[in-house]
Amino acid sequence: MSFLVDLLTKQGLVTAFALVGVIIYLSHLISKYLTGGRIHGSAIAILAGLALAYAGGRITGGLKGIADIPMFAGIGLLGGNLLRDFAIVATAFEVDTVQARRAGLLGAFALGLGVIIPFTIGVVVARFYGYTDAVSLTTIGTGAVTYIVGPVTGAALGASSPVMALSIGVGVLKAIIVMIGTPFIAPFIGLNNPRSAMTYGGLMGTVSGVTGGLAATDPTLVPYGALITTFHTGVGCLVGPSILYFTVRAFTGG
Amino acid sequence: MTIYGVALLAICTLIGVGLGDLLGMALHVKANVGGVGIAMVLLISARVWLSHRGALSAGIKLGTEFWATMYIPIVVAMAAQQNVLSAASGGPMVVIAAVLTVAACAGVVALISRIDKGERP
Numbered sequence: 001m002s003f004l005v006d007l008l009t010k011q012g013l014v015t016a017f018a019l020v021g022v023i024i025y026l027s028h029l030i031s032k033y034l035t036g037g038r039i040h041g042s043a044i045a046i047l048a049g050l051a052l053a054y055a056g057g058r059i060t061g062g063l064k065g066i067a068d069i070p071m072f073a074g075i076g077l078l079g080g081n082l083l084r085d086f087a088i089v090a091t092a093f094e095v096d097t098v099q100a101r102r103a104g105l106l107g108a109f110a111l112g113l114g115v116i117i118p119f120t121i122g123v124v125v126a127r128f129y130g131y132t133d134a135v136s137l138t139t140i141g142t143g144a145v146t147y148i149v150g151p152v153t154g155a156a157l158g159a160s161s162p163v164m165a166l167s168i169g170v171g172v173l174k175a176i177i178v179m180i181g182t183p184f185i186a187p188f189i190g191l192n193n194p195r196s197a198m199t200y201g202g203l204m205g206t207v208s209g210v211t212g213g214l215a216a217t218d219p220t221l222v223p224y225g226a227l228i229t230t231f232h233t234g235v236g237c238l239v240g241p242s243i244l245y246f247t248v249r250a251f252t253g254g
Numbered sequence: 255m256t257i258y259g260v261a262l263l264a265i266c267t268l269i270g271v272g273l274g275d276l277l278g279m280a281l282h283v284k285a286n287v288g289g290v291g292i293a294m295v296l297l298i299s300a301r302v303w304l305s306h307r308g309a310l311s312a313g314i315k316l317g318t319e320f321w322a323t324m325y326i327p328i329v330v331a332m333a334a335q336q337n338v339l340s341a342a343s344g345g346p347m348v349v350i351a352a353v354l355t356v357a358a359c360a361g362v363v364a365l366i367s368r369i370d371k372g373e374r375p
Binding site for chain 1: 263289292315348362370
């Protein structure tokens with residue numbers, strides 16, 4: 001037993017790759033067989049990650065979730081700021097500029113609203129729950145934009161880990177609601193053509209939520225929603241720690 | 255060569271994050287201002303430039319796309335190292351913020367698609 005623990009500890013990052021792979025595999029099985037594919041496997045995997053973080057916190061009493069257990073310290077490297085930012089930048093490579101231009105003003109307009117509306121709601125709700133400092137308010141507000149923008153902004157501003165977790169929590173829950181809810185609300189919001197799919201992608205802005213939700217509604221709409229949505233995280237990461245933070249700071253005065 | 259793609263991604267990230275740090279310093283904030291976003295714009299520009307020159311090789315694509323596909327696993331690992339225990343105390347806030355956000359955005363989508371339909375011939 002201690003041989004195995006030593007091996008997994010020594011192989012830190014390799015252990016993390018294996019662990020995350022197993023989590024994602026099991027999550028996709030759960031997605032397929034227990035939810036009929038309605039809840040995207042990625043969303044379940046992220047929830048499983050948060051559950052592990054909760055367990056890690058319980059076991060060690062530390063601040064870094066499962067990464068505080070030496071055997072799983074590699075999770076800290078794999079999910080750390082460095083590789084996270086690196087992978088997010090890489091997703092920009094998939095953006096097709098020709099199609100992006102064709103998406104036109106409507107998509108850009110929706111994209112702008114899709115950052116401002118969730119952010120404002122997130123900030124107002126956080127303020128209502130007693131957060132007063134600009135860094136926490138901005139981090140929770142950007143979490144309502146997507147679960148990537150929240151932590152990227154929080155990391156850039158130096159937000160505390162509990163606030164980061166709240167921020168991710170809001171984003172993940174939003175993604176799950178979008179995933180499950182899209183097929184049900186589609187008829188009521190006119191979501192049945194590429195243009196409205198682009199609007200939807202811009203406003204909802206969560207990649208796994210929008211692609212999962214659109215796939216369950218009408219698979220042919222997926223690329224249109226995803227195209228705008230892929231810009232969402234970039235725009236959010238650009239304005240989150242800058243314009244949005246300055247705006248909030250102007251209100252809070254510090 | 256796969257490494258060209260990884261290196262391109264790395265160079266864009268370094269320049270972007272570096273500019274973000276400088277921007278933060280210039281604006282007197284202890285923050286990286288939009289470094290990741292700048293890096294993304296650089297990578298998009300680099301890809302457009304390379305494909306115009308016909309220099310977008312399979313290796314370059316492989317090197318960057320591999321990391322793009324690793325982004326969900328990395329987010330899972332990131333979730334697994336958050337301080338969820340202390341966030342759990344703020345439960346209702348998370349639910350309220352998420353539900354209100356989705357409801358408001360869905361409402362705006364409905365509004366836009368109605369206006370958009372009205373404007374079309």
